[in-house]
Amino acid sequence: MRMPSSSATNLNKPELKHFLKTQDYTRKELEDIFELMGMLKEARRANAVPQLFKGKSVGMIFEQPSTRTRISFETAATILGGHALFLSPKDIHLGAKENLADTGRVISRMCDVIMARVDDHKTVAGLAENSTVPVINGLCDWLHPTQVMADVFTMMEHLPEGKKLDDLTVAFIGDATNVCSSLMFICTKFGIHFKHIGPEKYQAPQTWQDIARENCETYGGRLTVTDDVNEVEDCDILIADSFYWFGQEAEKEERLAAFMPEYVITEEMMAKAGENAIFMHCLPANDQRECTREVMDGPRSIIFDEAENRLTAQMALLVYLTHKDIEQPSEETLAYHQDRIDSLLQRI
Template structure:
């Protein structure tokens, strides 16, 4: 006979949502997240952020290091009245002494949300299998949805001439990274133009281009994968990312030889883009490799606004994915528990 659970948490929540990829959300849902971002950013400007994560915790699993993802989630939880726990592989038994499934079940009993930045899709998928709280993908080599939310919001903030996202074309300079893949799919959903500009060997896999094309068929978006640097001439947004990542150090020299100097974002290259175009970069920037410091510090660069908006995005994510499951105790219930506990303590 299976014993009934004595958990104090509300397990198996109805309509539980996770954030794995922006492809899983409708344009309306993404717009709702960004509208929430705008409210929270204004509240931060006024030093008046509502405590919408009060008494809650986010368990943050980091298999891969990050400046922006870690700091933004920790600060977001604090600003909203909650708490963030940093959990590296050396701090917990993830996939070692304890299975990923069991880790997910335990964290679900103690935390209100799980954020994972992993070195493999398998780790994220294992957490998703058993989680009974929302799981947020902080990057898993396939997708980077939290970055996408910050990117879209930053682009919208800097459109000053009345155009919509669907009026824009974005050029991604470089390798078919998780950021490139995520941008392509997100742009396609919004009906934007998207171009990956890079050497043929490092262009996006056909299966993902095909999926983006299906979104374009509905939205009116445009996808182009090319090695022609001059394709930047038609673009309103230019996006940079590293030509190699931590798991690709053994390929570093080969990759740099393939990408440099043609695909480096320089001030001269930006001059070829549409007038008024903006430069984004997910950072960290190797400013002697994929982008020059001059371009990064130019008046058309919004890379550091973009970085700050990682915090804006994480605040919205923590609220968006937990607010439906909030249980607010009545004053009477709080008073009843307080009286019982204080009465017990007075007798000790």
């Protein structure tokens, strides 16, 4: 019997959108996602989230371990009526027995979204190039776009009285991490004054700064890159991240010596920023290294609101990227297929 080919074979569908980096999106598109995040969060609080991912699945590829990324995507899919599959390197043949292109095509035939948390941006970009469903970058070596969607949304929830988003001055203190780059890009796209404060050796590379300054020219933000910790003065938000990450273990002692104690966010640094400054961290945090426990647990810390909003972001992204594919079958179509299948089952 000749079966019709799946529509998933239609590579490069013109309407297909991926979420690899926020720079791929206009400010208006990002604002739409933030508005959707707010609505879905409110619906979740009322235990009334519409089943906008019903019958759908997200295949989650993890080359790196995660707490917030895995939990948030699995929970988001479930709350929205769908399903999430955890795929570690031990579970699939990614880039080993099967090339990247074939992996993308196969998962596209079975899942409605692919989320990949990978070592190299080329991997998630390659999946997107060869997938017929949306691909979400759950973290790579130089970007963490889902994290910063949660971050900016959290900033919006905690705006200082009388200030708008583009009135903020945000200081990222520490290494030029993938969170730093993504925050630099999205903050400057929203007209925020973004500061990267850290030792010269570990500052944002010129390529990142060039992207951010183009954003500033378009949207009115500002960028400061400096090693002077006194630049935290009058900042609205101080953000910390790890001083070393996977693959940097051999540099651990050198890195800690470069950053500590000058760039550790302490109560004294928070006081220098001002009495209304708030603290953020993407987590996990090495307390007493990039920040103190007193700051993490203090009254100006919003790190757990920030962590919860990972779920808010993932719900919105799953819906935003798939809502045009939602087609509710008619009662007649449901009855037709039910009758055909029931008839066959009665004969076998």
